[in-house]
Amino acid sequence: MSNRLIVGTRKGLFRIERTGTGNWDVTQTWFLGDPVSMLLPEPGGLRLHAALDLGHFGVKMQRSDDGGATWSEAPVPAFPPKPEGIEDKDPMRGLDVPWSTQLIWALEAGGPGEIWCGVVPGGLFQSIDGGESWALVRPLWDDPRRKKWMGGGYDFAGIHSILVDPRDPAHVTVAVSVGGVWTTRDGGAHWELIGSGLRNAYMPPEMAGDPLTQDCHRVVCCGASPDRLWMQHHNGIFRSDDGGENWHELSDVPPSSFGFAVTVHPKDPDTAWFVPAAKDEQRIPVDARLVVTRTRDGGQHFEVLHRGLPSEPAYDLVYRHALDVASDGERLAFGSTTGSFWVSEDQGESWQTVSNHLPPVLCVRFEE
Amino acid sequence: MTTLCFTPNLLRHVKTPTAHVVGSTVRQALEGYFRANPRVRGYVLDDQGALRQHVAIFLNQELIHDRINLSDSVREHDDIFVVQALSGG
Numbered sequence: 001m002s003n004r005l006i007v008g009t010r011k012g013l014f015r016i017e018r019t020g021t022g023n024w025d026v027t028q029t030w031f032l033g034d035p036v037s038m039l040l041p042e043p044g045g046l047r048l049h050a051a052l053d054l055g056h057f058g059v060k061m062q063r064s065d066d067g068g069a070t071w072s073e074a075p076v077p078a079f080p081p082k083p084e085g086i087e088d089k090d091p092m093r094g095l096d097v098p099w100s101t102q103l104i105w106a107l108e109a110g111g112p113g114e115i116w117c118g119v120v121p122g123g124l125f126q127s128i129d130g131g132e133s134w135a136l137v138r139p140l141w142d143d144p145r146r147k148k149w150m151g152g153g154y155d156f157a158g159i160h161s162i163l164v165d166p167r168d169p170a171h172v173t174v175a176v177s178v179g180g181v182w183t184t185r186d187g188g189a190h191w192e193l194i195g196s197g198l199r200n201a202y203m204p205p206e207m208a209g210d211p212l213t214q215d216c217h218r219v220v221c222c223g224a225s226p227d228r229l230w231m232q233h234h235n236g237i238f239r240s241d242d243g244g245e246n247w248h249e250l251s252d253v254p255p256s257s258f259g260f261a262v263t264v265h266p267k268d269p270d271t272a273w274f275v276p277a278a279k280d281e282q283r284i285p286v287d288a289r290l291v292v293t294r295t296r297d298g299g300q301h302f303e304v305l306h307r308g309l310p311s312e313p314a315y316d317l318v319y320r321h322a323l324d325v326a327s328d329g330e331r332l333a334f335g336s337t338t339g340s341f342w343v344s345e346d347q348g349e350s351w352q353t354v355s356n357h358l359p360p361v362l363c364v365r366f367e368e
Numbered sequence: 369m370t371t372l373c374f375t376p377n378l379l380r381h382v383k384t385p386t387a388h389v390v391g392s393t394v395r396q397a398l399e400g401y402f403r404a405n406p407r408v409r410g411y412v413l414d415d416q417g418a419l420r421q422h423v424a425i426f427l428n429q430e431l432i433h434d435r436i437n438l439s440d441s442v443r444e445h446d447d448i449f450v451v452q453a454l455s456g457g
Contacts, residue, residue, distance in 0.1 A: 033380075054381065054411075056377075056422040056453065057378065057381060057410075057411040057420065057423070057452070058410055058414065058420055060381070073382075073407065076410060078410075078415040079416070081417075098414070098415075098416075099415060099416055100414040100415035100416055101415060
């Protein structure tokens with residue numbers, strides 16, 4: 001059972017812990033003033049990775065080996081020199097895709113010592129030495145279909161979800177905004193574009209089912225049942241029962257099937273949570289009422305959960321990495337763009353407000 | 369020798385002592401500095417070695433012209449000042 005979280009925000013890194021009275025409070029802060037775009041607490045609780053987005057001065061990696069007592073700067077995933085004469089342009093706008101890491105958007109542990117990192121503008125990096133060095137996964141970057149990826153939320157495409165199969169760390173699946181779902185079964189040497197059944201409504205109608213143009217906002221998989229994937233997509237909620245090869249759209253989800261965040265119970269593949277919003281033109285809670293939706297039967301039904309969430313009008317948006325579930329499947333936490341933060345100890349039935357005054361929340365991770 | 373100094377805004381993140389450097393271009397002057405202060409490179413240049421989008425370099429109070437190759441000529445006793453552009457927010 002996890003009693004603490006790390007939270008990356010627009011203005012620093014925060015730790016939130018359960019106190020003896022059962023309240024959850026902010027207990028530590030680091031990097032105040034700096035955006036923290038992604039976090040990875042490694043199992044065991046001592047080693048933490050934090051990706052900083054220093055704006056003017058680029059992205060930086062910070063690492064702690066003592067649970068956050070001290071931090072030191074670590075190597076950043078960097079692109080190799082761009083070959084002379086190569087054309088690499090964003091297909092929507094015709095601008096040159098920068099071969100330079102602009103944002104660290106995903107960090108996940110793989111096999112022993114292995115870390116995967118997804119970035120904007122669409123690179124996937126692998127470290128086999130715990131983050132001491134990084135290598136661009138060239139087979140994916142060099143796939144000609146990668147040049148059809150488009151920006152989604154940012155000017156250039158980005159990899160935001162990395163799923164490492166707990167049965168086989170060489171089986172890795174990534175999701176791209178905007179570029180669909182890709183999987184490798186040999187540790188990154190070969191990649192397959194998957195995603196039959198996904199549907200978009202923002203491209204010409206005849207391209208609605210094109211796997212390459214799917215804007216997956218976030219994809220998660222159930223640790224105990226890794227073939228079960230849940231996706232919050234730009235155009236709805238999808239479920240896969242075969243590791244992302246095929247997807248089923250779940251329609252009529254109240255109050256909306258639009259959103260960014262999704263998380264799945266680590267032991268029960270049929271239980272997943274979402275934070276809905278009025279669809280893409282607005283991106284605020286439907287009717288200004290912030291709720292969490294939950295399914296416990298694989299998406300046949302959805303419950304709307306709101307006990308402890310604001311009763312007054314609320315305009316919080318929850319980003320794709322800002323909702324997490326602890327390994328026990330009981331505790332959940334999420335934070336919003338308005339700097340509010342909530343924790344649940346009962347699978348979302350009720351929520352405790354931790355703060356309404358944090359900076360905009362970018363990512364949330366339970367520490368186990 | 370050319371004097372190279374940095375915006376104090378960088379000091380929150382990395383030590384950037386003012387230094388006297390040699391080189392006939394901005395690139396050469398910076399490379400000499402980075403050899404002695406390797407951590408500073410990633411704060412000033414992007415992965416391809418170009419000037420970061422929201423960093424600017426003044427050469428004797430004039431913005432340099434070549435932000436990609438940093439080929440602007442440098443003479444002895446010039447001053448190079450690395451600043452953050454306000455465009456970066």
